[in-house]
Amino acid sequence: MKNVIKYAVCLVFMLSVADAWAWGKRGHEVISILATERLTPQTKRAVEKILGGDMRSNSNWLDGLRTQEATAYTNHWHNTQIDKEGRSSTQSEKDGIVQLERNIEILRHRADHSDSLVVAALRTVIHLVGDLHCVACISFEDIPYSDNFTFYRSDGKSMKKEKCQKMTWDKLWSKWYFDIHGIFSSEMFAREIRMCQGDKFEEYMHGTPRTWVEEMGREARPLIEYIKPDQVLDNATSYNWELIHERCLAKASVRLAVVLNDIFK
Amino acid sequence: MTLAIAVAVVVATLEVQAWGRDGHSAIAYMAEQHLTPQAREKCHHYLRHSLAYYASWQDHWRFTDPYKEIHYWHTSKVDAHNNLLENGGRAAYVQIERIRKEMKDWRSLDDSTIVVNLKLLIHMVGDMHCPSHTSYPDQPAYKDYNIYCSGKKTGFHKFWDASPSYLHKGWTCEDFHRNIDTMTRRQIAKIVKGTADAWERVNGAEMREVYKLIPHDAEYTALPEQDRKRAVEICELQMLRGAYRLAYVLNEIFKE
Numbered sequence: 160m161k162n163v164i165k166y167a168v169c170l171v172f173m174l175s176v177a178d179a180w181a182w183g184k185r186g187h188e189v190i191s192i193l194a195t196e197r198l199t200p201q202t203k204r205a206v207e208k209i210l211g212g213d214m215r216s217n218s219n220w221l222d223g224l225r226t227q228e229a230t231a232y233t234n235h236w237h238n239t240q241i242d243k244e245g246r247s248s249t250q251s252e253k254d255g256i257v258q259l260e261r262n263i264e265i266l267r268h269r270a271d272h273s274d275s276l277v278v279a280a281l282r283t284v285i286h287l288v289g290d291l292h293c294v295a296c297i298s299f300e301d302i303p304y305s306d307n308f309t310f311y312r313s314d315g316k317s318m319k320k321e322k323c324q325k326m327t328w329d330k331l332w333s334k335w336y337f338d339i340h341g342i343f344s345s346e347m348f349a350r351e352i353r354m355c356q357g358d359k360f361e362e363y364m365h366g367t368p369r370t371w372v373e374e375m376g377r378e379a380r381p382l383i384e385y386i387k388p389d390q391v392l393d394n395a396t397s398y399n400w401e402l403i404h405e406r407c408l409a410k411a412s413v414r415l416a417v418v419l420n421d422i423f424k
Numbered sequence: 425m426t427l428a429i430a431v432a433v434v435v436a437t438l439e440v441q442a443w444g445r446d447g448h449s450a451i452a453y454m455a456e457q458h459l460t461p462q463a464r465e466k467c468h469h470y471l472r473h474s475l476a477y478y479a480s481w482q483d484h485w486r487f488t489d490p491y492k493e494i495h496y497w498h499t500s501k502v503d504a505h506n507n508l509l510e511n512g513g514r515a516a517y518v519q520i521e522r523i524r525k526e527m528k529d530w531r532s533l534d535d536s537t538i539v540v541n542l543k544l545l546i547h548m549v550g551d552m553h554c555p556s557h558t559s560y561p562d563q564p565a566y567k568d569y570n571i572y573c574s575g576k577k578t579g580f581h582k583f584w585d586a587s588p589s590y591l592h593k594g595w596t597c598e599d600f601h602r603n604i605d606t607m608t609r610r611q612i613a614k615i616v617k618g619t620a621d622a623w624e625r626v627n628g629a630e631m632r633e634v635y636k637l638i639p640h641d642a643e644y645t646a647l648p649e650q651d652r653k654r655a656v657e658i659c660e661l662q663m664l665r666g667a668y669r670l671a672y673v674l675n676e677i678f679k680e
Contacts, residue, residue, distance in 0.1 A: 315487030339484065340477060341445035342589060344596045347453075347476070355472045394488045 180222050181237050181290040183333035186408065187218035188345035190289045193352060193412030194419070197360075202416075202423040209269075209281050215345075221286035236283075237290045241376035242300045247369045255296065256372050259287040263368075266422045288418055291372050292411035294403065295332040297379040308388040315394035323391055328383075331397070336404040348408075356409035363413040371414055378403060444554070447588035448479035451550040451666040453597035454605045458612070458671035463678040470539050475546050475670070476597060482547035497548060499557040502628035508621060516552040517620035520545065520673070524620075527677045545673060552620065553666035555634045555658055556584035558627045563635050572643040583644070584634070587659045604660045605667065615665055616672035623669060627662075634658060 182190065191214040198206065210217045221237070224230035235253035242248045247256055265272055265280040272280075290296045298305040311323035312331070326335065337348065366374070382400065386392045452475040459467065459475075471478060486495040496514035503509060510518055523541045530538055551557050556566070563569075569580035573590065589595065595603070607615070637651055637658070638644060644652070 315485070339445065339480065341447075341449035341480065342596050343449060343476070344598060347474070347597060351473050351477050354468060354474065394485070398484055 180225065180329065181293045181296050181333055182408075182411075183337070184219050184222075185337045185345055185348065186293070186333060187222075187286060187289050188215050189348045189352065189408055190292075190411045190415060191215040191218040191285065192345060192349040193409070194285075194415040197413065197416035197420075199420050199424070202420045205423040206281065206419060209274075209278055211278075214285055217282050218285050218289070220282040236287065238296045238298055238306065239291055239372050240298045240300055241373065241380075245373065245376055245380075247372040247376070255287050255291050256368060259284060259291065259368055262287070263418065263422065284418060284422075285415065288368070288415040289411045291368070292375060292407045292414070293332055294375070294379045294382060294407060295329045297372070297375050299376070299380060299383070302380075302383060304388045305383050310386050310388060311391045312397055313391050313394050318391050318393065320389075320391060332404065335397075336401055339401075352405055352409050352412065355405055359406075359409065360413050363410045364417050366414075368414075368418070371410070375407070378407070444483060444551075444585040445480040447554065447585065447663065448483075448547060448550050449476045450588055450595075450597045450600040451553075451663050452476040452479035452546050452670065454601050454664070454667035455546075455549075455670035455674070457601055457605065458668060458675075460675045460679070462680055463671075463675045466678040467542060467674060470535065470542055475674075478543045479546055479550065481543040482551075494544065497544070498551045499559055500552060500624050500627070501559050501561075502624075504560070504562045506625065506628040508624055508628065515624075516548045516557070517624040520548050520552070520620040524673060524677070530677060542674075546670065549620075549670040549673060550666040552624060552627065553662040553669075554584055555587075555631050555662055556581040558624070558631045560628075560632065560635075563632075564640060569640050571638050571641065574645055575643070580638070580640075583638070584659075587655070588663060591656050591659055600663070604664065607664060607668070612668045615668050623665070 195203065195214050207213060221233065224233045225237075232253075236255050236258045239247065239255040240249055240251075249257060251257060262280040262283040265276060266284060269277045269280075295307065307327055307329050309325060309327050311320045311325055312335075313323045316322065337343070340348075343351075382403070385396070456464065456467075456475045467475060482494055482498070485491040486498075496511075497516055497519045500515040500517050501509040501511055508517065509515070513519070513522075523545055526533070527538070527541055527545075533541075559566075564580075566579055566581040570577050571580055571583055572578070573583065578586075583590070588600070592600070592603075634655075637654055638647065644655075647655075
């Protein structure tokens, strides 16, 4: 019986965290679906030839490396840090923006690299452009807890912790905003983003990965300052922040297409 | 064998935790497939999303100012003779008819009123068709009525709220539309006739069956196959009634 309980606990934990990394599977699929629509025919052909499949089915490959001992070092790549002046100035190999830039360069000079490295680089770029637009992946040099933290979410009935849902900052952005809509497919979420953000897609195209990350820093900072570790987030605010979730998905999608179209032009 | 049992327990746990949002999303998705082009255009214009996106909005905001009153609008009550009880306006069918009347003149309403009204209609027309959303004074209160799913205790109300995804494991909204949204135009026309009062009267008469179908303390998986089949039929019929009637209400509001 003890073993049954042990297996059950492990399984529940695994099922519950599977989507609790940055965007999670659904977020990356939504981003890939929308980005694919914005690829030039030439880029789409090149991407699918390298991947041996579509973007969507390759969009979570990098998350798969996190749980393997040999590649656990890639865990840090999914986050990026904003400095005290609000800039993306880091040159740390562990930082997501540095890895994104490095893998973009590999793709630009793909003729000089092995096929397997090019595939890995493309999968990494697809994933990291997404992740770097997730609020939960943005941390701040001067906010020690901003890597990830636990807080409580009220459903409106009570602001007492014991009556609220305990969750992590990661889980809010990677899972909760998707779960509240029930059995939505990734295609349905993509459609929603098109409907509510489609008129802004052109506007989101401008900039570079570093300016995009700095913009995400300006987006994420007030949110992290509003809700601190171990505090209770009120119901209204959590639902009002869904607009930010939608906006970030839209930006990630548009900008992934921008990056790939530029590489494969 | 031990791992298999553990998996079954965990999956059963997760399934029963998939509350009303799945059913609401599926009903609203199916409703959207039956909107006229003008109703669809208007709904998308005001919501900036599909119907399904806001299908659970009323549940999300029910305990939060300034929406606390909507907490009381999810269900309806009938007496022992199936007469509707208005309950001071705190009944889904009363509010649905109030909003239908208000929205007849939607062009004179401000945008935020239209948006809230749409979100309430999307949820309440679905909700009123949930088998456990008609309450009877001559049946046990929800808090006292428990049933079991694969050994896990769940409330009668929770079971029916979660029934779309519990009885159709792994289905998406598109799957519900593809697999059960198969009624003919004639059948749909018959279903959508009338007002929310009339619909609730039918619910009141018909949903007594679910108390006999799954008695207090019953283990659902141990019920005779014909009873489990009947539970699926009731779940699907009520979902379709909700979907077709929601589409009808919205088409009527936004008809040219």
